[in-house]
Amino acid sequence: MEKSFIVSSSPHIRDNANTRKIMLDVIIALLPASLAGVYFFGPRTLLVILVSVLACVLSEYASRKLMKRSNTISDLSAVVTGLLLALNLPPTAPLWMVVVGAVVAIVIIKQLFGGIGQNFINPAMGARVFLFMSYANHMTNWVIPGADAVSSATPLGILKAEEAAEAVLPTYKDLFLGNIGGCIGEVSAAALLLGGVYLVARKVIGPEIPLAYIGTLGLFTWIFGGPTFFSGDFLYHILSGGLMLGAIYMATDYATSPMTTKGRIIMGIGCGLLTGIIRLYTNYPEGVSFAILIMNVMVPLIDRYTVPKSFGGGKAVA
Amino acid sequence: MFVRNFFKGGAKVPHFKNTAEFETVKMDVPEKVIIPMLQHVGAPCEPCVKKGDTVRVGQVIGDSNEYISSPIHSSVSGTVTDVAPVLHAGGFYVTAVEIKTDGKQEIYEGIKPPVFSDSKEFVSAIRQSGLVGLGGAGFPAHVKLSPPPSKKIDTLIINAAECEPYITSDYREIIENSWNVVSGINIIMEVLGIDNVVIGIEDNKPEAIKEMVRVAATNSKIKVVKLKSRYPQGAEKMLIYATTGRKVPPGKLPANVGVIVMNVNSVSFISEYIKTGMPLIKKRVTVDGPSVKRPANVEALIGTPISEVFNFCGGFGIVPKKILMGGPMMGIAQFTLDTAVVKHTNALLAFDETKAVLPKEQDCIRCGRCVKACPMNLLPLYLNSNSIKENIEELNKYHVMDCIECGSCSYVCPAKINLVQSIRLGKTQVKQAAAKGGN
Numbered sequence: 001m002e003k004s005f006i007v008s009s010s011p012h013i014r015d016n017a018n019t020r021k022i023m024l025d026v027i028i029a030l031l032p033a034s035l036a037g038v039y040f041f042g043p044r045t046l047l048v049i050l051v052s053v054l055a056c057v058l059s060e061y062a063s064r065k066l067m068k069r070s071n072t073i074s075d076l077s078a079v080v081t082g083l084l085l086a087l088n089l090p091p092t093a094p095l096w097m098v099v100v101g102a103v104v105a106i107v108i109i110k111q112l113f114g115g116i117g118q119n120f121i122n123p124a125m126g127a128r129v130f131l132f133m134s135y136a137n138h139m140t141n142w143v144i145p146g147a148d149a150v151s152s153a154t155p156l157g158i159l160k161a162e163e164a165a166e167a168v169l170p171t172y173k174d175l176f177l178g179n180i181g182g183c184i185g186e187v188s189a190a191a192l193l194l195g196g197v198y199l200v201a202r203k204v205i206g207p208e209i210p211l212a213y214i215g216t217l218g219l220f221t222w223i224f225g226g227p228t229f230f231s232g233d234f235l236y237h238i239l240s241g242g243l244m245l246g247a248i249y250m251a252t253d254y255a256t257s258p259m260t261t262k263g264r265i266i267m268g269i270g271c272g273l274l275t276g277i278i279r280l281y282t283n284y285p286e287g288v289s290f291a292i293l294i295m296n297v298m299v300p301l302i303d304r305y306t307v308p309k310s311f312g313g314g315k316a317v318a
Numbered sequence: 319m320f321v322r323n324f325f326k327g328g329a330k331v332p333h334f335k336n337t338a339e340f341e342t343v344k345m346d347v348p349e350k351v352i353i354p355m356l357q358h359v360g361a362p363c364e365p366c367v368k369k370g371d372t373v374r375v376g377q378v379i380g381d382s383n384e385y386i387s388s389p390i391h392s393s394v395s396g397t398v399t400d401v402a403p404v405l406h407a408g409g410f411y412v413t414a415v416e417i418k419t420d421g422k423q424e425i426y427e428g429i430k431p432p433v434f435s436d437s438k439e440f441v442s443a444i445r446q447s448g449l450v451g452l453g454g455a456g457f458p459a460h461v462k463l464s465p466p467p468s469k470k471i472d473t474l475i476i477n478a479a480e481c482e483p484y485i486t487s488d489y490r491e492i493i494e495n496s497w498n499v500v501s502g503i504n505i506i507m508e509v510l511g512i513d514n515v516v517i518g519i520e521d522n523k524p525e526a527i528k529e530m531v532r533v534a535a536t537n538s539k540i541k542v543v544k545l546k547s548r549y550p551q552g553a554e555k556m557l558i559y560a561t562t563g564r565k566v567p568p569g570k571l572p573a574n575v576g577v578i579v580m581n582v583n584s585v586s587f588i589s590e591y592i593k594t595g596m597p598l599i600k601k602r603v604t605v606d607g608p609s610v611k612r613p614a615n616v617e618a619l620i621g622t623p624i625s626e627v628f629n630f631c632g633g634f635g636i637v638p639k640k641i642l643m644g645g646p647m648m649g650i651a652q653f654t655l656d657t658a659v660v661k662h663t664n665a666l667l668a669f670d671e672t673k674a675v676l677p678k679e680q681d682c683i684r685c686g687r688c689v690k691a692c693p694m695n696l697l698p699l700y701l702n703s704n705s706i707k708e709n710i711e712e713l714n715k716y717h718v719m720d721c722i723e724c725g726s727c728s729y730v731c732p733a734k735i736n737l738v739q740s741i742r743l744g745k746t747q748v749k750q751a752a753a754k755g756g757n
Contacts, residue, residue, distance in 0.1 A: 005638070005639060005640055005641050005651065005652060005653065005654070005674075006639050006640045006651065006674045006675065007409075007640075007651040007652070007653055008640070008651055008676060008736075008739075009651075009736060009738060009739035009742065010644075010646075010647060010648050010649060010650065010651075010723070010725050010738060011646060011647045011648065011725030011728050011729050011738065012640065012642060012646040012647075012649065012651065012669070012673075012674075012676070013331070013332075013483065013646040013647070013673070013729065014676065014677060014728070014729055014731070014734060015329070015330075015331075015729055015730055017687070017730065017732040018677075018680075018732045018733075018734070019680060019683055019732050019733055021732070022683070022685065022732055072681075075680070077683075115681060116681050116683055117681050117682045117683045117684050117733075118681075206686075254683050254684045254685045254686065255683065255684050257684075259684070259686050259689045259697055259699070259700075260686075260689060260697070303697075303700075307697065307715065307716060308695045308696075308697070309695060310568045310694050310695050310696060310717045310720040311325075311326070311555060311559075311565060311568075311693060311694045311695045311720075312555065312565035312566050312567045312568060312570075313567060313568045313695075313717070313720065
């Protein structure tokens with residue numbers, strides 16, 4: 001009874017987690033925020049989301065094909081990028097611009113650097129900043145929710161441009177629920193938090209980066225954000241702009257965040273400080289995109305300096 | 319009794335303890351046995367019998383002058399038919415003594431209960447018994463039991479965690495021979511002057527915990543600790559930490575933190591050996607896996623070809639595609655069914671095609687699950703990438719040599735990357751570079 005057996009290195013069993021399931025969890029977590037966007041900004045928003053997702057998936061398929069690499073659209077990572085990109089665009093975004101963003105995210109930022117896990121910055125965030133620089137008029141054409149979708153400013157825009165006296169700051173309740181001007185996916189802090197709790201509960205992400213990020217920004221804006229020290233409206237800063245979206249879904253991107261708990265806390269604090277500085281001391285009302293991109297490129301450095309000691313070990317590492 | 323699970327990381331592996339309630343069945347004496355001269359960590363033995371010699375049960379057939387080694391005995395009576403290299407369970411060739419059995423199982427005349435008056439004589443008797451760690455690693459017991467005089471040993475830890483899926487060999491020992499376990503512990507305590515004993519058992523084996531608590535009540539110095547079922551709870555360093563809170567430094571032995579760790583089967587064997595003087599010639603083996611017709615706990619003589627063990631269990635139902643010696647997390651895949659049961663064989667598993675074929679490797683998504691799972695605090699993804707690049711300096715920087723190869727990282731990896739395989743390769747690269755006088 002001579003048979004040939006498969007011989008392989010241990011372990012010989014694997015759990016049933018896979019990349020696709022993880023990405024599916026992220027998509028599920030982003031559904032509340034997407035639905036909130038559609039609810040507040042109307043059905044055209046849905047079109048923006050669909051075009052973004054479709055363009056990302058097609059870009060992934062076409063670029064892999066051209067580079068003679070395996071087809072990876074079934075891992076759903078392109079869908080996640082498409083969804084995140086759409087949520088980072090204003091509801092009025094022209095569809096051609098959405099497609100340009102998708103191509104930049106998938107082809108230039110992701111596939112040209114080696115595909116999943118190899119991108120040095122978050123693709124959706126990088127594409128958003130690319131569009132912001134290239135088409136500033138389209139990227140800052142904000143509307144407030146409602147049937148007429150009147151042009152307006154974002155809460156942070158209002159806060160920044162104090163001379164616009166007629167504009168009234170929205171209430172905390174509106175900020176929390178999303179009844180404000182802004183990008184499709186960033187307006188409803190409640191929906192974003194709901195998805196965040198899901199991701200942490202499913203162990204897709206750890207809570208370190210979001211907590212460190214939001215905590216640091218809160219502390220920073222509380223101390224420096226008001227007319228005197230310790231009088232800033234930190235809750236306003238936390239609930240507005242792309243902070244929740246950025247802290248929970250963008251800064252935690254696997255490829256561009258550190259490996260260890262310590263590294264992740266450093267990442268969160270760095271993002272929080274940079275966001276606070278940009279919001280308070282520069283011409284930009286928003287700081288989340290730049291903060292995350294800057295910290296993205298620091299990740300290899302953070303990982304290098306946070307190599308943990310082995311269990312029971314004392315060997316220090318530089 | 320209290321629950322602790324302080325070691326960081328690990329993985330929630332399935333238990334598959336299908337054979338837990340299967341009482342040990344004794345296998346018949348096979349027609350021939352193949353006894354390899356390496357069944358332990360350390361130097362291989364030199365055979366001291368030759369073709370044509372008559373041997374009897376318990377007779378020494380191989381020994382070594384090296385300190386870290388352990389003598390090997392005949393498990394049968396019969397005639398030596400060959401002394402030649404065979405494929406070892408580990409995948410390399412070692413000398414083995416092949417014996418055609420005569421079925422009489424005549425006992426060697428030198429077998430009598432050992433006499434000892436101090437720890438030195440005790441340790442030397444243990445060496446003669448051929449006992450090695452029966453948990454799976456096979457470290458010679460006499461070395462464990464003679465720590466350097468500079469290290470004060472205050473605690474004996476009995477490893478009954480049995481965290482590997484499928485295996486129920488330790489569990490059966492507790493259920494069937496709990497008094498032997500206690501008496502073995504008492505002997506070691508008395509001879510080595512150890513005052514504390516901790517028996518660590520995972521909480522998925524409540525019957526074993528109950529039984530050990532019952533028999534350990536006779537000695538107030540023996541504590542039973544209920545451990546959380548989390549792989550690799552039975553890994554020596556993790557077990558020491560979970561039961562005593564002490565951390566063994568990388569590259570050091572348990573004696574460095576004042577403990578000796580022994581498998582529950584090992585201490586039970588010591589008790590038997592002191593009574594009868596019969597050296598280690600048999601082993602309880604859990605036989606299981608989807609391809610095995612009648613899973614069982616089998617008591618097999620050392621040297622029994624594994625094909626015979628599977629035949630004893632009704633042979634194969636579904637065609638086996640992978641044969642494992644040991645558990646699915648750390649066991650070794652076998653090339654053939656001709657390899658033999660050795661001292662530290664605790665399980666033989668047969669997987670069908672669906673379980674045998676591992677999923678295809680995909681690209682690392684840097685999710686960090688391997689980092690969270692590593693009980694040694696390593697960064698498996700960077701060990702993997704640097705092993706691929708053969709970057710010795712970086713491999714050392716990321717402490718490649720501290721990996722205990724438990725397999726938790728590979729198990730949890732969603733991209734199904736064979737991290738442990740790659741890390742083993744990295745270790746070999748570091749060793750080769752060191753031998754060349756490089757880093």
